[in-house]
Amino acid sequence: MSRQPDVPSSMVFLPHEGLSGLLDHLRSEGYRCLGPVVRDGAIQMEPVAHPDAFPIGFRDRQEKGTYALEDAGDARMFAFANGPQGLKPWLFSPRETLWHVARRGTALAFEPAEIDAAPLAVIGIRSCDLAAIAIQDRHFLGGARPDPAYAARRGGLFVVAVNCTHAGPTCFCVSTGDGPAARAGFDVALTELEDGFVAAAGSERGERALAGLGLAPAGGAREAAAHERVAAAGSAQTRSLPGRDLQAALLANLLHPRWEAVAGRCLSCGNCTLVCPTCFCHCEREEVSSGGASAEHYREWDSCFSEGHAFIHGLQVRPDIRSRYRQWLTHKLGGWHDQFGRSGCVGCGRCITWCPVGIDITEEAAAVCGAATP
Amino acid sequence: MRGRNPLNGRDLHCPEGARIVGRIDESDGIFTLRLRPLASSAAPRFGPGQFNMVYLFGVGEIPISIVSDPESDVLLDHTIRRVGRVSEGLARLQPGDCVGLRGPYGRGWPMERARGRDVIIVTGGLGCAPTVSVINYIINRRGEFGRLSIVQGVKRAQELIYRDRYEAWRGVPDTRVLLAADEGNGSWPWHVGLVTDLFDELAYEPSRTLAMLCGPEGMMVAAVRRLLRAGLPEEAIFLSMERNMQCALGLCGHCQYGAKFVCTDGPVFAYPELKAWFGTRGY
Numbered sequence: 001m002s003r004q005p006d007v008p009s010s011m012v013f014l015p016h017e018g019l020s021g022l023l024d025h026l027r028s029e030g031y032r033c034l035g036p037v038v039r040d041g042a043i044q045m046e047p048v049a050h051p052d053a054f055p056i057g058f059r060d061r062q063e064k065g066t067y068a069l070e071d072a073g074d075a076r077m078f079a080f081a082n083g084p085q086g087l088k089p090w091l092f093s094p095r096e097t098l099w100h101v102a103r104r105g106t107a108l109a110f111e112p113a114e115i116d117a118a119p120l121a122v123i124g125i126r127s128c129d130l131a132a133i134a135i136q137d138r139h140f141l142g143g144a145r146p147d148p149a150y151a152a153r154r155g156g157l158f159v160v161a162v163n164c165t166h167a168g169p170t171c172f173c174v175s176t177g178d179g180p181a182a183r184a185g186f187d188v189a190l191t192e193l194e195d196g197f198v199a200a201a202g203s204e205r206g207e208r209a210l211a212g213l214g215l216a217p218a219g220g221a222r223e224a225a226a227h228e229r230v231a232a233a234g235s236a237q238t239r240s241l242p243g244r245d246l247q248a249a250l251l252a253n254l255l256h257p258r259w260e261a262v263a264g265r266c267l268s269c270g271n272c273t274l275v276c277p278t279c280f281c282h283c284e285r286e287e288v289s290s291g292g293a294s295a296e297h298y299r300e301w302d303s304c305f306s307e308g309h310a311f312i313h314g315l316q317v318r319p320d321i322r323s324r325y326r327q328w329l330t331h332k333l334g335g336w337h338d339q340f341g342r343s344g345c346v347g348c349g350r351c352i353t354w355c356p357v358g359i360d361i362t363e364e365a366a367a368v369c370g371a372a373t374p
Numbered sequence: 375m376r377g378r379n380p381l382n383g384r385d386l387h388c389p390e391g392a393r394i395v396g397r398i399d400e401s402d403g404i405f406t407l408r409l410r411p412l413a414s415s416a417a418p419r420f421g422p423g424q425f426n427m428v429y430l431f432g433v434g435e436i437p438i439s440i441v442s443d444p445e446s447d448v449l450l451d452h453t454i455r456r457v458g459r460v461s462e463g464l465a466r467l468q469p470g471d472c473v474g475l476r477g478p479y480g481r482g483w484p485m486e487r488a489r490g491r492d493v494i495i496v497t498g499g500l501g502c503a504p505t506v507s508v509i510n511y512i513i514n515r516r517g518e519f520g521r522l523s524i525v526q527g528v529k530r531a532q533e534l535i536y537r538d539r540y541e542a543w544r545g546v547p548d549t550r551v552l553l554a555a556d557e558g559n560g561s562w563p564w565h566v567g568l569v570t571d572l573f574d575e576l577a578y579e580p581s582r583t584l585a586m587l588c589g590p591e592g593m594m595v596a597a598v599r600r601l602l603r604a605g606l607p608e609e610a611i612f613l614s615m616e617r618n619m620q621c622a623l624g625l626c627g628h629c630q631y632g633a634k635f636v637c638t639d640g641p642v643f644a645y646p647e648l649k650a651w652f653g654t655r656g657y
Contacts, residue, residue, distance in 0.1 A: 323656030
């Protein structure tokens with residue numbers, strides 16, 4: 001770990017049992033609180049009323065195409081690496097109505113959808129996902145036409161980050177420069193020890209939230225222990241990408257035989273894109289009322305691995321898995337540099353864990369770019 | 375207009391109603407709809423090469439280039455090929471019916487850069503539609519541009535549309551119109567073969583020429599190769615690209631082409647912008 005969190009001064013100690021006070025404070029400020037819970041055998045971000053709902057004592061086991069949870073029986077609340085989703089579904093909704101239309105005689109009457117933007121506070125966001133949110137911010141808000149729904153939800157977001165003290169075998173945020181410590185984009189950052197958290201504010205809102213809890217300074221020993229644990233989570237990572245900017249190497253290898261090889265294993269299921277915290281592709285669809293007098297126009301997450309993604313007037317631009325996998329990887333690790341000033345990969349490793357056949361982005365990138373990298 | 379549909383000043387995703395006030399059957403399967411937006415008294419300003427999202431009730435939106443004259447202030451013409459769910463439905467609409475409209479979107483043709491130069495327009499199939507407004511723009515300012523060459527190719531002779539327009543353009547000073555069909559027929563008096571076969575007949579000064587290409591990618595790849603060989607600089611070749619588009623706002627990701635969003639970075643690109651991947655199959 002090269003740097004400490006943004007506001008390293010005035011670190012305080014928040015005992016495990018004090019976390020409910022932070023949630024109470026956030027609720028009193030009007031936030032709906034989200035945090036990690038165990039659901040459907042995985043850790044997911046859900047509305048939580050009390051920290052008791054967090055995955056206390058849980059550990060995760062992640063490998064290529066493998067995810068499992070185990071209860072270690074201790075008091076630690078965040079001793080696992082990320083589950084299948086970060087905050088993406090809460091800011092960029094998997095399905096969202098854009099507008100309604102109704103027939104009025106021969107005319108059509110259009111009405112934009114109401115935007116549900118109740119302020120959210122999220123507890124337990126990791127550094128990779130904070131980096132991903134910064135990228136999605138740039139995509140949805142940074143252009144000439146910022147997306148109103150994303151803007152409304154993002155504007156109200158309060159972030160309690162958790163610095164990783166536990167890296168999964170599929171994690172590689174150190175190599176992308178995005179972790180394991182949260183560096184920016186949070187209101188409060190927590191590092192978990194056995195009995196509680198070393199907490200630091202990253203914003204004025206965060207300072208107010210911590211100040212109201214009447215916490216004692218963390219003290220040098222706890223700060224050092226926290227630092228050590230985060231550093232250990234970094235050095236435990238075994239995977240890495242072959243470079244931060246692979247754009248030139250990928251473009252020089254559009255005809256590399258590896259694309260064909262990976263296509264032989266890839267099912268084109270799109271899991272990698274759905275669990276990816278930066279993938280933003282979505283389609284627009286229409287649902288007509290049963291009487292046929294009105295319709296709802298909505299957007300829904302889509303994947304560049306789907307059949308219709310590159311379909312134009314009777315022509316399938318990317319008809320095979322080879323071209324779809326190549327599209328995903330060359331965009332994610334290449335084209336994003338031009339579009340967003342950095343790679344689209346934050347090293348969360350989800351695409352490796354949740355690939356049903358265990359395709360590893362770091363291996364594929366190395367195989368394709370290896371030949372072009374001196 | 376930031377965050378808004380330029381047609382109605384409302385939410386950027388939400389279309390505005392537009393009435394069909396005219397309809398022309400151009401050929402078997404190709405038709406033109408003339409639209410008048412319901413909300414605004416004047417159609418929004420657009421540049422040659424820009425497009426609108428045209429919405430069919432209950433089905434969805436498709437991107438369609440604007441064919442009408444940029445000078446016209448009330449009507450928007452869209453030439454459409456009947457080929458998918460939306461266009462099949464649009465083909466059944468008649469004057470008096472209503473569609474939805476969002477736009478105009480995209481970066482169009484570089485008309486300012488073309489000023490004072492010879493202009494070569496090479497199109498294939500329905501790729502001719504996005505260049506009609508360019509041609510009208512030049513003809514309306516004929517003295518400000520050099521020689522104009524219009525080269526259009528179709529697969530089969532009967533697929534040629536805008537025949538009257540080509541005949542009229544033939545009569546414009548310093549303008550050549552060359553037509554080609556891969557398969558001719560009895561009433562096809564022009565070239566049978568590829569558009570690139572006609573390049574030797576073009577009159578232009580390569581160092582002060584701008585080429586605008588729109589059509590199937592294979593045709594554009596061949597045309598780029600010929601133009602470069604003829605001495606045109608890479609940056610004088612412009613291509614209008616086509617990819618799946620659903621939002622037209624640079625958000626949905628479907629029109630991703632290398633590091634570009636075709637809907638907002640294009641659809642018109644200078645060749646050097648795309649060179650690193652242009653022509654790669656399946657990209």
